[in-house]
Amino acid sequence: MTADEEIAAMQDHIKLLKAAGCKAMVYGEVSNTVHGDINTPLSQRVILSMDEWKMYCEKLTKVADYLLSEHDIKLSFHHHVGTICETEDDINLMMEFTGDSVFLTLDTGHITYGGGNPVTMIERWGHRIGHMHFKDLRLDVMKAAREADKSFLNAVLDGVFTVPGTGDVDYDDVFAALKARNYQGWLLVEAEQDPAKAHPLTFAKTAYENITGYAEKYGL
Secondary structure (H helix, E strand, O other): OOHHHHHHHOHHHHHHHHHOOOOEEEEOOOOOOOOOOOOOOHHHOOOOOHHHHHHHHHHHHHHHHHHHHHHOOEEEEEOOOOOOOOOHHHHHHHHHHOOOOEEEEEEHHHHHHOOOOHHHHHHHHHHHEEEEEEOEEOHHHHHHHHHOOOOHHHHHHHOOEEOOOOOOOOHHHHHHHHHHOOOOOOEEEOOOOOOOOOOHHHHHHHHHHHHHHHHHHHOO
16 A cells, blocks of 8 residues: 555545544554454564665655645554554654654553563653553463463453553653653553453553552652
8 A cells, every 4th residue: 555545545544533622543464463363473564675675664654744745743652452553663663764753652561572671662762652542461372372372362352451550560660761762652551351351441541540659749
């Protein structure tokens, strides 16, 4: 798909975002991903060549330039386990090869699952972070899923993710890094979990209490 075709395809969504007063479009590449297939292990994800990265990022920048100049909406790219942008190196390539109109949606759970460190990403790319997604991760479940080469969905069912403050991500370090970068954007909680094991309302309340506690502690 060309950048112009992508721009044409997102017009209805742009109208929805503007009607809701949104200033950011969280965007990801999902056309060749494995994270939605319970039978495909994460080792089978698509890995781009350097030339493919450059070509993709050129188109991504064109779309982001359009959104910002024509609609005052930031394109905020969401990295995700099982996609072309999973690891810290993937994120760095994407950010390096795109223009400043492309922002990053940093997901604390997905960067950790991808072998990276959210604090490192905040320190390097804080000036281009457009959205923060907070989820926590259970390292023992992640390691077992990696060793067994499980699919993303099977890892989720095993409980790899949980809400912030109940797993192994160091949120004191994350919030300290955000404070140092004077982050002023949204703080969004996510945690893909099996609702049969993790009562949604209970975990939503826990997430809210934990995140507001960290935000107050660090003055965000």
